Amino acid sequence: MCERGQIFIFLVFALAGVPALAAEMTADAVNSAQPSTKTLSNEKPTSAGGRLQVLLDRAHFSPGEIDGKFGENARKALRAYAEAQQLPGSDALTAEVWKALLADDRPATATYTIAEQDVAGPFLRKLPSKLEEMKDIPKLGFTSPREALAEKFHMSEQLLATLNPGRHFDRAGDIIVVVDTSGGAGGAPVQAGRVEIDKSRQTVRLFDKSNALIGFYPATVGSEEKPSPSGRLKVTEVSRNPTYRYNPDYHFKDVRSRKPFTIKPGPNNPVGTVWINLSAEGYGIHGTPSPGKISKAQSHGCVRLTNWDAERVAASVSKGTQVAFVDGSG
DSSP, X not given: OOHHHHHHHHHHHHHHHHHHHHHTTSHHHHHHOOOOTTTOOSSSOOHHHHHHHHHHHHTTBOOSSBOSOOOHHHHHHHHHHHHHXXXXXXXXXXXXXHHHHTTSXXXXXXXXXXXXXHHOOOOOSOOOSSGGGGTTOSOOOOSSHHHHHHHHTTBOHHHHHHHSTTOOSOSTTOEEEEEOOOOSSOOSOOOOSEEEEETTTTEEEEEOTTOOEEEEEEXXXXXXXXXXXXXXXXXXXXXXXXXXXXXXXXXXXXXXXXXXXXXOOSTTSTTTTEEEEESSTTOEEEOOSOGGGTTTSOOSSSEEOOHHHHHHHHHHOOTTOEEEEEOOOO
């Protein structure tokens, strides 16, 4: 075959693949996806990965930020969900676990009309990378309507953009596609009898008074610079929309100030939208301005969750709730 013919055939196949890839993450594709070892990927978003993450999130077995990938946080959530269902757990999605998840048969996506408050701001031009650069900002808000909407629906900004090609998310009244992480029956959150934080596996588990596993959340737990505590603590207070107070006695290596300072509230505050204070000075469970880094970046000794997961935990605990730090590496 001549070289020109070979090039033509190559282009035909290449162009034929483009629409298939582009259509992979449509609302219809996500809602009808059947997750399996062939349709789940740790490397790239797939419709199957998105649907699986949504169903886990709804069940309060959080995959962290929903991005369509079958990454470590999604695998952690899958194993925990199987355990709660008293089914064999593994990194692979079994037919039994998928059947249990499909008890929630609602579509994984929904349409949403962008509201005035979604685009009202004020928005930050840029989120500073250093704590000291944040102290004079009046509110640590979002950097864009896209970031605000992605967090509202537990999504990565990239997945939100993929489901809505060509949209800028800055016009009230526009209708967009989002993943639907709302609970089915609603009602008051189940109260936790105790919380277990696994320092090696980087997870937070909630158990009710009968010792049933009722919630699972991937976390960033401590760092080499400042390890998290060990043993048993208690919740002493829950603060929503908290102010961050830096204590120079912490000697964080990226902070030069020798004087205490405060950082105003907001979703991009260093501790996010909620702080659950623990009975060891300076330690707590809290949110984060970087949901995509959960379990992938170190914390200053505390327990960091996505903002929405931290809010879920806050709704299920109260003053006096037992919090145990364990090492499940064995």
